[in-house]
Amino acid sequence: MVRCVTVTVSRKFILGLISALLLPMHAHGEVFINWQGLQDPFVRDALFDSYQGKHFNAITRLQSAQKTGLIKGNPERASLVLGGLYLAYGFHQEAANIFEAFLATDQPPEVRDEAWFYLAKTQYHRGHYEKALQALYKIRGNLGISLQPERYLIEAIIYMKQDRLDDAVKVLNKVDQRTNWWAYGRYNLAIALFRLGKRQEAETVLNQVGSMSVADKEMQDLKDKANLMQGFASLESGESEKAKSYFKRLKLDGMHSNQGLLGLGRAYSANNEHEKSLVPWLELIDRNPSDSAVQDALMAVPYALGQMEAYKQSLEYYEKAMRLFQEEIKKINTAAEAVGGGKLVEGLIRAQSGESVSGLWTEKMVLNTPEGQYLWPLLTQYEFRETLFNYQRLRVSLGKLEGWSALLNTLQSLSDKRRATYETRITQLQSQILLASEKLNHHLESLAYDELERRKQRLVQYFNEARFSVAQIYDYAAKRWGQTQ
Numbered sequence: 001m002v003r004c005v006t007v008t009v010s011r012k013f014i015l016g017l018i019s020a021l022l023l024p025m026h027a028h029g030e031v032f033i034n035w036q037g038l039q040d041p042f043v044r045d046a047l048f049d050s051y052q053g054k055h056f057n058a059i060t061r062l063q064s065a066q067k068t069g070l071i072k073g074n075p076e077r078a079s080l081v082l083g084g085l086y087l088a089y090g091f092h093q094e095a096a097n098i099f100e101a102f103l104a105t106d107q108p109p110e111v112r113d114e115a116w117f118y119l120a121k122t123q124y125h126r127g128h129y130e131k132a133l134q135a136l137y138k139i140r141g142n143l144g145i146s147l148q149p150e151r152y153l154i155e156a157i158i159y160m161k162q163d164r165l166d167d168a169v170k171v172l173n174k175v176d177q178r179t180n181w182w183a184y185g186r187y188n189l190a191i192a193l194f195r196l197g198k199r200q201e202a203e204t205v206l207n208q209v210g211s212m213s214v215a216d217k218e219m220q221d222l223k224d225k226a227n228l229m230q231g232f233a234s235l236e237s238g239e240s241e242k243a244k245s246y247f248k249r250l251k252l253d254g255m256h257s258n259q260g261l262l263g264l265g266r267a268y269s270a271n272n273e274h275e276k277s278l279v280p281w282l283e284l285i286d287r288n289p290s291d292s293a294v295q296d297a298l299m300a301v302p303y304a305l306g307q308m309e310a311y312k313q314s315l316e317y318y319e320k321a322m323r324l325f326q327e328e329i330k331k332i333n334t335a336a337e338a339v340g341g342g343k344l345v346e347g348l349i350r351a352q353s354g355e356s357v358s359g360l361w362t363e364k365m366v367l368n369t370p371e372g373q374y375l376w377p378l379l380t381q382y383e384f385r386e387t388l389f390n391y392q393r394l395r396v397s398l399g400k401l402e403g404w405s406a407l408l409n410t411l412q413s414l415s416d417k418r419r420a421t422y423e424t425r426i427t428q429l430q431s432q433i434l435l436a437s438e439k440l441n442h443h444l445e446s447l448a449y450d451e452l453e454r455r456k457q458r459l460v461q462y463f464n465e466a467r468f469s470v471a472q473i474y475d476y477a478a479k480r481w482g483q484t485q
Contacts, residue, residue: 059085060396080115083122095122113139117147121154122421129158143309144188149181153188168192183209183222190226195235206230210249224249224256231263258284258293265300274304289324290331290373290455295462298324302469315473318466325463331454335374339448344375345441349392374455375448384447394433401430 028386048181062082083098084419099119107115120135136155143151152175159168169192171272186209193202209226212219231246244267250260261280281304284297338344347369378384405426408419 018432024046040425048164057289080111080118083115084118096126109140113141113143116146117143117151120151122160124154129161133158145176145179148176149179153181153184156185156188156192160188160195165192165196169196180219181214183219187222187226190229199233203230203233210246220251221255224251224254224260226260228263229257231260231267235263235267235270238270240267243270245266258287258291262293262296262300265297265304269300269307271306272307276305277304281314292458295325299462299466302466306469306473311477315468315470318470318473322466322470325459325466329456329459329463332374332452332459336449336452338369339375339445339452342441343369344372344448345388345391345444348379348388349395375451378447378451381447384444387440387443387447391437391444394437394440398430398437399435401426401433 003093017131027254059082062078062085065078079098082300083095083102086095086098094118099115100124101372102115116135116138120132120139123129123132130149132154136151142148151170156171159165159171169189172185172189172192186205190202190206190209193199193205198467203334206226206229210223210230212223214220214223227246227249231243231444234240234243234246240362242263247260247264247267250257250262264278265281265284268274268280278301281297284294285301287294289295289298298317302314302317302321305317405423407412408422408426411419416420
């Protein structure tokens, strides 16, 4: 019997799902600042920019207004807003510094509570969990329906990261059912119960999320993820029939649909229903081959055909997989050239500023480029975003220095000695900033290359496995029939 290669359900994948604690998407990318008392037009303009995703513009405009004394009314409150903007953009050290300075001032109790919450959230994103808890413990009142549920979720997730699972369960049961936070609370509660060994209770809770009615894409994604977890957990425990029911709940065009189709095929395969396993897998292999689930399916289809002893078809699909893997490897090499040529960084900078030569430029447009489609995970990484932000600020500084250099030539009142002194200082600063910029740009490119190399090595491994299976089929056919079927 010819041995055809496939990818089995990985315990590592299951553990990855069970350890993937979740906050709502907006909890990572937005900060909801209370508009009450924010009458200053510069503060409100900065918030408006931030809500449009132009965090860099918002930060620089508000900082400029603060430094030039244009902020009227309550400058400390403006500092709280600035800290929130840094947090929204993902720069937690700067945010923490601002919140800590704000809490050193005399503020009303409810405003201090809000500041303690944002400091806790900042420390949480920095991975300083004990500091985050200490900040949460400083909150004296109720933060209200907009922040209190998030406070509970952050506190519970920290407990879970510290293996204080019983404490996490108690806190998660406090999440208000009237908000979307409740569904995230249930999801994380199920993870805590799984880790406590209370699988039956975990499945009951997870089923609440997996069977809920949803009204928007975010909640649909969470519902699909809950069913995906239950499906793979059932597969791991050998309950393939149960797994099928969960995978069939997933939305066919949702964010997790590829993994759902892959899992459904595996559930059939586990029962040796190889013909049925081909239905979801054949649907899957027509999708974007840059997706890891699609790549798995490209190997799984010929495996199923081999199990059915349809060796000629199995051979055809292995050869198809090899061609697609080779094409993807070429695309990744092209992406690497684009990264080296600066296209990725330039595109992201335009996305942050919200402008390009031809008009609006968004991160989505960057992701649709040859290099961007493979590098979207980088945009969620703190290290990459912080490096990009610092690189951006250095570029702005270079622009200012160029402007000052041009201004010197127009100032007739300057003596030659003072003009030479200023020119020397500007040149020195330009040299220092250029050196720092080159280092940051190199680091950004290195992070991108690492991600591309990881993807490339996975494809190379699959290509080699497919080639080995093709050789097996030819060898088996030669021994049995003298040729392929």
